[in-house]
Amino acid sequence: MSDLQKLQERVLRFRDERDWKQFHNPKDLAISLLAEAAELLDEFKWKDEKQIAQHLRENKESVSDEVMDVLYNTLLIAADLDIDISKEFERKMQSNEAKYPIEKSSGNNKKYTEI
Ligand SMILES: [Mg+2]
Structure with missing residues (x-):
């Protein structure tokens, strides 16, 4: 089990012990x-x-x-939406790397649409 999964289990246990899942939906978790x-x-x-x-x-x-x-809140939303944090974080970082190639982005604070 990854460290992230351990953290996620910790927040889910905290919530479950208090029976708070009934108050959590994606909209309200995003607001939180x-x-x-x-x-x-x-x-x-x-x-x-x-x-x-x-x-x-x-x-x-x-x-x-x-x-x-x-x-x-991020860990709770990911759990409720069945988002695999490790997998999806890596996918998103690869997307970011494609948007911001080092040779164009190093030392440059422009948005990817402007580089
Ligand atoms: Mg606070």
Whole structure:
């Protein structure tokens, strides 16, 4: 069992122990994922680069909490939609590699449609 599968089993056990699956559907899990991503964004809102660096030094755990909340929701959605995370992540990375070939993308921040 991969580390990702272990994490996924952990979040599914957490949910099942609380009988929360009845409240979860793809739409609401996507809303929850976005809400947690917004909480992550809020950690950095209105801060310049220097303030962000300081915030990260002083609040690493709260930032980490939001990243983990995003992962938690991602793992739940993937499980409910029967998405094989390891397989689909590799497929998506291969797609990204095709969109962003190293020779055109190295050191270049343009979107793949513009390179
Ligand atoms: Mg959160």
